Amino acid sequence: MQTATKLNQAGAPKASKKKHPPGLYLLFFTEMWERFSYYGMRGLLIYYLTYEFINGGLGYSQAVASSIYGFFTGAVYFTPLVGGWLTDRFIGKRLAITIGGITMALGNFVLFAQQSKTALFIGLGLLIIGNGFFKPNISTLVGELYDEKDERRDAAFTIFYMGINLGALIAPLICGFLAEDLFKTTTNGVEHFAYNYGFLAAAIGMVIGQILFNALGNRYLGDLGKKPNVQQVKQNKKTAINEPLTKQEKHRTWAIVIITCFVVFFWAGFEQAGSSMALYTDQFIDKTIFGWEIPSSWFASVNPLFIILLAPLVSMLWVRLSKSKRGDWPVPIKMGLGMVLLGLGFIVLVFAVMQTGSDPKHIAVKANLMFIVVTYLFHTLGELFLSPIGLSMVSRIAPVKLASLLMGVWLASSGIANIVAGQLAALTSSLGYFEIFSAIGGLAIFFGLILILLTKPLNRMMKL
CATH class of the missing domain: 1.20.1250.20 (MFS general substrate transporter like domains)
Known part of the structure; x- marks a missing residue:
């Protein structure tokens, strides 16, 4: 006879008091691949904007490119306010993370598929929207793995933070190598950088993270994050x-x-x-x-x-x-x-x-x-x-x-x-x-x- 899996107050599988719940490591790798995708793309963006078309870029002036870059990196911090609001009221965190991940993968695929200014803004727009669904929810899931007074909570966020930076560390190395070295071509002394392959690698990283998250979610997260928070939020603030x-x-x-x-x-x-x-x-x-x-x-x-x-x-x-x-x-x-x-x-x-x-x-x-x-x-x-x-x-x-x-x-x-x-x-x-x-x-x-x-x-x- 199988023993029923113990769940915490949020509906996630419990771990022993000394060990962290296995869902933490699933979220660790999901976030790592998302940060791989984001920083891999971001590490190439300013060069893609400023290099001439013949060199693999879009030929924007440094001033215009810096403004576009600043708007993009700024917008990804505003859309989580909207994404979090929608998640609280209408959809569960797990579904929001999946929607965000797929949308961001599509954004990078658009950047890969076509080297044009139109594709640039469509791709960046999808990345901004996707981040709004993904970012405010995965960190909250980490906290919900633990009961309110669990002493392992701070250590868990430290582990999770390392996943963020591990993704940010390897992303520019891999995406940059593909774009600026492996697939770079030289014709008549003119270098052409393959930034699209860097964006493709960023998209693939996001897809890997989403496959892991959805394939293993039920096993390691239980019912955690499947329902909107609106009823709980109202009760807590009543x-x-x-x-x-x-x-x-x-x-x-x-x-x-x-x-x-x-x-x-x-x-x-x-x-x-x-x-x-x-x-x-x-x-x-x-x-x-x-x-x-x-x-x-x-x-x-x-x-x-x-x-x-x-x-x-x-x-x-x-x-x-x-x-x-x-x-x-x-x-x-x-x-x-x-x-x-x-x-x-x-x-x-x-x-x-x-x-x-x-x-x-x-x-x-x-x-x-x-x-x-x-x-x-x-x-x-x-x-x-x-x-x-x-x-x-x-x-x-x-x-x-x-x-x-x-x-x-x-x-x-x-x-x-x-x-x-x-x-x-x-x-x-x-x-x-x-x-x-x-x-x-x-x-x-x-x-x-x-x-x-x-x-x-x-x-x-x-x-x-």
Whole structure:
């Protein structure tokens, strides 16, 4: 006689107290392949936009290409608000993830099938829509694998976060190799890059993830995520929805809003990685090692590689500080230091620009690739000091009745930042890399120090 599988409160198969439920690893690989698809495509996008048609691109000016790139990367942070709303009310998370995955795969197939500006906007549109269904739901499923007071929850999200960065690490390497090396052709001295094969690889990665998710979902997730959340949401908010915010809740809400405004400046600088920094790396950095030139798109893997290497060390730092006599650093100090680290990374890059100049037609000497590597090192440390700390803060102090809205505001700030980042990158063609990188670096350090100085009043507002 078979023993019935034990389920948790959300209807997912339980694991022992020491082991994580097997559904976590299914979601790990589903997210890994989705991030492979996204970052594989994104790592090629700015080059596909700016290279001439004869070289395999679409021939946009650097300014227009940066604006398109910024709009795309910004829009993917806004559509999850709509996707999450639809999922809560009308469809289950599992179906939403499948719809999103298939739509994003189609978007990359469109980019693969035709090299044209029309296909570009159709493909990007499908990717934006698909991400809106996929992104807000898979992370929520991870949390629903665990009962409310389960001590393994934080460790589970750490494992899941590693899946995100594993996908982001291998994607530019594989997609970039296909586009810029394996399928590259040279005719009469003119190089033609096969960006369409990079987009095809991104589509295939998404399809693999969806096959795994749907084939193994019932076995490892049970009934988790099959039904909309509308009834549960109404029940959870029934006692609080009509009550006014308390004084403390109002203060905490304002603290989140204030810190979110600072975070916009961080992400506007950080997201230069896919636009102005990618273009600078392609044109001004000496990428040759032992006679072999590293594909420019491979540098998109540096950040996730550093995250995988450094995240455990930063986590150990927070644990050690929490056990020290002085205690852990306050949230504003951690996040302010993250902004300062981002600024220092741009200062490093400014020294490279002082050697190379900003005109690709008149390069005196190309900069050593260690300039860009060290810049990514500072930026990754800044991300680890700011991003996970911010998500934890919002989930911890947001009033119950505004929790979804404030998390949406937090994510939407990244969307705004990406659009701003695209406009800043567009200015490099008219103002120059030196002016833009130094301005971003200086402002990041300035606002980071301001945030640190606001630690005491913000802590009083948060009451942590």
